[in-house]
Amino acid sequence: MTEQITMENAVDWHVCGLIVQGKPNKIDAIQTALLAMPHTEIPVFDAEKGKLVVVMQSHDKHVLHEQMEATRDIDGVIDVSLVYHQQDEN
DSSP, rough: OOOOOTTTTSSSSEEEEEEEEEOOOGGGHHHHHHHHHHTEEEEEETTTTTTTEEEEEEEEEEHHHHHHHHTTTTEEEEEEEEHHHHEEEO
């Protein structure tokens, strides 16, 4: 049986920074949906302008990509821009 790869035992590690533009009246629901995603943080946001800085991490670039795409499907999200990506190998 093969060992399941997790963030703790992964060889690769990915982090990305996103700017998420959302409808200001939906900002609370957008934050809740984003924070429900594993290894996702919102270090800064402007509720009046509907802008959020989002940091996502994963041991798998495919998982990270799926989470970024899922962000686009959150009710109230207008646009998602990838502004930073880093991969680190142990």
